[in-house]
Amino acid sequence: MNSEDDRETRPVPSGMTRSEANTGRFGMAIFLISLSILFAASIIGYLVVRMRAQLWRTTNLPPLPSGLWLSTGILVACSVVIHYALVQTRRNNLGAARKFLLAASVLGTGFLVNQFVNWLALTAAQMPPTARNLYAFTFYMLTGLHAAHVIGGLVQLGVVTRRSFRGAYTAQYHPGITYAAMYWHFLDAVWVVMFLVMIVQN
Amino acid sequence: MNTVSSPVPPAAAEPGHAPSYLQDGHGIKSWIMTLDHKRIGVLYLISILAAMFLGGLFAMLIRTELLTPAKTVMEAETYNRVFTLHGAIMIFLFIIPGIPAALGNFVLPLMLGARDVAFPRLNRLSWHLYVIGALFAVYSLIHGGADTGWTFYTPYSTTTTSAVVPITFGAFILGFSSILTGLNFIVTIHRFRPPGMGWFRMPLFLWALYATAIIQVLATPVLGITLLLLIVERVLGVGIFDPTLGGDPVLFQHFFWFYSHPAVYIMILPAMGVISELVSTFSRKHIFGYKAIAYSSVAIAFLSFLVWGHHMFVSGQSPMANMIFSALTFSVAIPSAVKVFNWVATMYKGSIKMDAPMTYTVAFILLFGIGGLTGLFLGALATDVHLHDTYFVVAHFHYTMMGGVLMAFMGGLHYWWPKIFGRMYNEKLANIASLMIVVGFNITFLSQFIMGSLGMPRRYYNYRPEFASYHQWSTAGAFLQAIGFILVAVYLIHSLRRGRLAPANPWGSATLEWRCASPPPTENFATQPTAGDPYDLKPLVFDPKLGGFTYRAESAEGVA
Numbered sequence: 001m002n003s004e005d006d007r008e009t010r011p012v013p014s015g016m017t018r019s020e021a022n023t024g025r026f027g028m029a030i031f032l033i034s035l036s037i038l039f040a041a042s043i044i045g046y047l048v049v050r051m052r053a054q055l056w057r058t059t060n061l062p063p064l065p066s067g068l069w070l071s072t073g074i075l076v077a078c079s080v081v082i083h084y085a086l087v088q089t090r091r092n093n094l095g096a097a098r099k100f101l102l103a104a105s106v107l108g109t110g111f112l113v114n115q116f117v118n119w120l121a122l123t124a125a126q127m128p129p130t131a132r133n134l135y136a137f138t139f140y141m142l143t144g145l146h147a148a149h150v151i152g153g154l155v156q157l158g159v160v161t162r163r164s165f166r167g168a169y170t171a172q173y174h175p176g177i178t179y180a181a182m183y184w185h186f187l188d189a190v191w192v193v194m195f196l197v198m199i200v201q202n
Numbered sequence: 203m204n205t206v207s208s209p210v211p212p213a214a215a216e217p218g219h220a221p222s223y224l225q226d227g228h229g230i231k232s233w234i235m236t237l238d239h240k241r242i243g244v245l246y247l248i249s250i251l252a253a254m255f256l257g258g259l260f261a262m263l264i265r266t267e268l269l270t271p272a273k274t275v276m277e278a279e280t281y282n283r284v285f286t287l288h289g290a291i292m293i294f295l296f297i298i299p300g301i302p303a304a305l306g307n308f309v310l311p312l313m314l315g316a317r318d319v320a321f322p323r324l325n326r327l328s329w330h331l332y333v334i335g336a337l338f339a340v341y342s343l344i345h346g347g348a349d350t351g352w353t354f355y356t357p358y359s360t361t362t363t364s365a366v367v368p369i370t371f372g373a374f375i376l377g378f379s380s381i382l383t384g385l386n387f388i389v390t391i392h393r394f395r396p397p398g399m400g401w402f403r404m405p406l407f408l409w410a411l412y413a414t415a416i417i418q419v420l421a422t423p424v425l426g427i428t429l430l431l432l433i434v435e436r437v438l439g440v441g442i443f444d445p446t447l448g449g450d451p452v453l454f455q456h457f458f459w460f461y462s463h464p465a466v467y468i469m470i471l472p473a474m475g476v477i478s479e480l481v482s483t484f485s486r487k488h489i490f491g492y493k494a495i496a497y498s499s500v501a502i503a504f505l506s507f508l509v510w511g512h513h514m515f516v517s518g519q520s521p522m523a524n525m526i527f528s529a530l531t532f533s534v535a536i537p538s539a540v541k542v543f544n545w546v547a548t549m550y551k552g553s554i555k556m557d558a559p560m561t562y563t564v565a566f567i568l569l570f571g572i573g574g575l576t577g578l579f580l581g582a583l584a585t586d587v588h589l590h591d592t593y594f595v596v597a598h599f600h601y602t603m604m605g606g607v608l609m610a611f612m613g614g615l616h617y618w619w620p621k622i623f624g625r626m627y628n629e630k631l632a633n634i635a636s637l638m639i640v641v642g643f644n645i646t647f648l649s650q651f652i653m654g655s656l657g658m659p660r661r662y663y664n665y666r667p668e669f670a671s672y673h674q675w676s677t678a679g680a681f682l683q684a685i686g687f688i689l690v691a692v693y694l695i696h697s698l699r700r701g702r703l704a705p706a707n708p709w710g711s712a713t714l715e716w717r718c719a720s721p722p723p724t725e726n727f728a729t730q731p732t733a734g735d736p737y738d739l740k741p742l743v744f745d746p747k748l749g750g751f752t753y754r755a756e757s758a759e760g761v762a
Contacts, residue, residue, distance in 0.1 A: 055448075
């Protein structure tokens with residue numbers, strides 16, 4: 001309620017009241033809290049199974065691919081770039097913002113492609129998703145769940161990028177970019193936690 | 203103050219002159235693609251009543267089969283599928299969305315004096331997801347249904363040949379629907395409260411929906427990942443619940459109950475909210491202990507996350523875990539009892555009017571009391587080992603779920619029926635039907651407490667002859683209830699066309715939804731109403747000309 005007191009003194013964006021913008025961000029935050037429970041449960045499930053297992057990675061199975069480090073780098077970069085897209089939008093540098101959005105889309109796609117390459121490499125090294133082994137299964141489960149959410153993020157980011165090139169956003173009105181930034185920071189954070197857990201546990 | 207919730211339509215400021223939301227647009231498309239929370243509420247109402255009918259039909263099949271100790275009407279395999287479908291349909295398609303999605307969707311923005319929920323498109327999406335999830339359940343039904351019980355326990359659910367995947371996928375999709383509704387309600391309650399409505403001026407139904415929404419948002423994702431893993435394990439033949447790979451079938455139970463125990467509070471909390479509204483209105487008294495009821499809703503929501511292990515006392519959990527879960531389970535009794543105490547204190551010295559909503563309210567308090575207290579027998583470790591998986595458990599959760607949630611749903615349905623459809627139902631028939639339902643309910647389930655404590659296991663198809671008389675009583679009670687529910691359907695449908703036109707405020711409640719016309723216009727309120735004390739019933743007087751309540755002349759500013 002306190003945040004509403006200063007509403008009169010702050011600029012109200014055109015086309016959308018401050019109240020609406022706050023409502024949208026609030027809804028997105030709740031959505032991300034809900035999603036974080038999904039990932040937390042998955043990681044806890046992974047840890048429980050990992051602790052119980054007598055033998056985790058049998059000798060015939062490959063270690064985690066080093067390509068995961070590249071994935072991590074790409075996703076962190078994506079998160080940084082999308083942050084600058086938001087910053088430039090707020091500063092009304094809409095041209096620069098567009099370039100950053102485009103770069104973020106490319107990086108997001110690159111992350112997904114690299115994950116796919118990682119999976120292919122493991123499959124080639126006798127570790128397909130159907131290998132009857134929990135080390136293999138949990139790896140595909142966690143990375144697959146994350147990748148599914150990356151696909152959703154790419155669809156939204158693609159729409160936002162397209163709309164930004166059509167001039168749909170202004171320094172005052174850019175809910176799509178705000179939501180994209182929130183979501184990709186979230187995907188980034190989830191990935192880093194997931195990746196560290198997998199590294200430590202193997 | 204809030205531009206989103208306070209549209210100022212130019213004309214049609216007079217209530218009753220603006221076309222109602224029911225007349226605003228005709229044809230199927232104007233309904234299934236609507237963004238109006240009232241229409242979405244009605245769509246939900248129709249869907250969940252259909253689910254309730256289907257689930258009820260399966261219940262009657264179960265009770266018919268159990269009339270005799272041996273085969274009565276169906277094979278054992280069919281029986282397994284029938285009780286699974288009864289449970290799954292009633293839980294996922296009826297009780298969980300029942301009060302929040304149907305009644306809540308309709309009432310929540312009206313109670314806030316708002317135009318709609320915060321995200322109407324998400325609201326519509328959540329109903330569409332509900333329908334898609336329901337279709338998967340029906341698809342499973344056509345393919346013979348699942349025979350796992352509604353809990354889908356591994357490893358049976360990963361090995362049985364019945365149609366497990368479609369029904370679990372249906373429940374998975376219903377989870378999204380539930381999360382989106384919860385998200386919408388949280389944001390709406392935070393952002394759309396009208397002038398004069400601080401947190402402690404909110405109707406208690408909204409407190410209950412808020413607490414429910416928190417559970418929906420925080421617990422449902424766990425069900426999502428659990429069911430997803432179950433489906434993957436069935437499809438790929440590999441997964442973390444498979445003990446031959448070093449996986450853990452009990453992990454499934456932990457995950458499942460981490461959602462499904464909070465889920466019983468997703469069911470009961472909105473019911474408690476409804477009761478808090480009804481008990482004040484029909485006792486013609488201010489609610490007693492407002493803050494205690496509001497805080498106890500939040501306390502129940504919080505505790506709900508800490509008690510899932512009480513479903514697993516015999517699963518091989520460590521005795522220490524069992525003791526902790528047992529103690530935490532007992533602690534849920536405190537906020538629940540706080541509510542019951544305050545409801546009874548509200549009724550004390552009130553001028554109680556036993557209209558149908560109040561009959562159901564009184565039934566709720568009594569039956570929920572029995573259901574809650576028998577929960578303590580099950581929360582105590584020593585007695586639970588004896589009572590586990592007996593009919594005592596079945597009777598216990600039917601007393602809370604049906605005696606609790608369903609009674610509150612029926613009470614709320616009768617209470618808001620005039621607001622939703624603008625017509626009054628037949629009060630005399632409603633009273634007769636409620637009596638049949640409440641009496642039939644007790645005959646059905648009291649006998650199950652007795653046979654359960656004598657050792658009759660749940661889910662059994664055949665049973666020893668000494669249990670026959672209890673089962674026959676139980677079946678007789680079920681048929682009495684069925685007749686009662688058919689009577690309800692008959693007079694409610696009849697009222698849609700022939701019922702007396704409803705006044706804006708037939709019951710004399712002070713919450714905002716009764717200040718707009720019955721049924722409300724699409725815009726809900728012509729001007730932003732100002733909220734006062736939602737339980738200050740004194741200024742409301744009965745006006746025989748209107749057939750409903752209105753504000754005394756001296757407080758004319760209260761009139762919409």
